[in-house]
Amino acid sequence: MKKIKYSLLLICNITLAGCFGSDTSSSSSVDRMIDNPTPNEIKVIVDGKELTIPAKSSVNYTFEYGKHTLSYGDQSLNFIAKPSTTDSSGLINPTQSNYYLLTTFYTTSNVSDETYDKLIAKHLNSVPVIINGEQQELEMPVKVINDVFIERQKDFWDYSVDEPYPDEVTLRGKGQFQSQKIKLFREDSFIESLKSEGLNEKINFINQHPTFSEIKKYTIPNVQLDAIACKKGREFVETQLNDWNKFFTSTGKDLASLYKQLTSNETFQTKHAIMKECTSEGDTNRSYQSATRQLEEAFDETNQINFFVTQ
Structure with missing residues (x-):
């Protein structure tokens, strides 16, 4: 070429x-423009509601925090709206x-x-x-x-x-x-x-x-709790997994509060304090560190965005 x-x-x-x-910080929803830059009118379905968007135009839509569906043409996807x-x-x-x-x-x-x-x-x-x-x-x-x-x-x-x-x-x-x-x-x-x-x-x-x-879908990783040698580390990871499961089914301010907890500096400090404790107790295979890394890799890149696709 x-x-x-x-x-x-x-x-x-x-x-x-x-x-x-x-x-x-106190919101339970996020507003977003749904854009149609094409020369033709389009129809988009959000959570079963049909939206008509004129050619070269857009509509503003409010998404409550939680799980939603988006359909266009013969395609559909599920996504999470979050803080x-x-x-x-x-x-x-x-x-x-x-x-x-x-x-x-x-x-x-x-x-x-x-x-x-x-x-x-x-x-x-x-x-x-x-x-x-x-x-x-x-x-x-x-x-x-x-x-x-x-x-x-x-x-x-x-x-x-x-x-x-x-x-x-x-x-x-x-x-x-x-x-x-x-x-x-x-x-x-x-x-x-x-x-x-x-x-x-x-x-x-x-x-x-x-x-x-x-499109890439974000899911809760399949962490093997029994493989975590450190008891305190195992309990922390189990709590984190339970909270992420709640996150995927929560809505509105409940989701916002839970997400704030999951991504808080306090949670980060607790995670690393336990890591030091597990290491001192002989977690030579770093099983706790490996489990927390699975959670980090699953969701860290979503921290600064409001929407991500899920199953």
């Missing part, structure tokens, strides 16, 4: 800033359309094109496209995502689909000359941005995504 470099040079002056943040350990936002993408995370730098006016190219170089990716009927690759500072649940804490952005790039931003810190910013684009808007930067050819982006059934 032919390689094309298309760097999307954006150099701006710097004077304006923004901020983000909200408190969801996030950090402020989180995002959108739901039932059509699994492509969205684009574009990285750019705002710089002071004395920065050269050469310096900008060095800044942007580590963010360049080869993106497969079809231009004038020929499959090629564009090298640009873009990450293509088409997850059903697109979460800002997983794939970070500064500006969402309906937020334009500001003309200027403010630098923080003495001697700063640049600020990295990321914007999330729908495909139509992204193609328009390419045209505004001088791309005149007809371009189509390739969309590759798993089916709903192929």
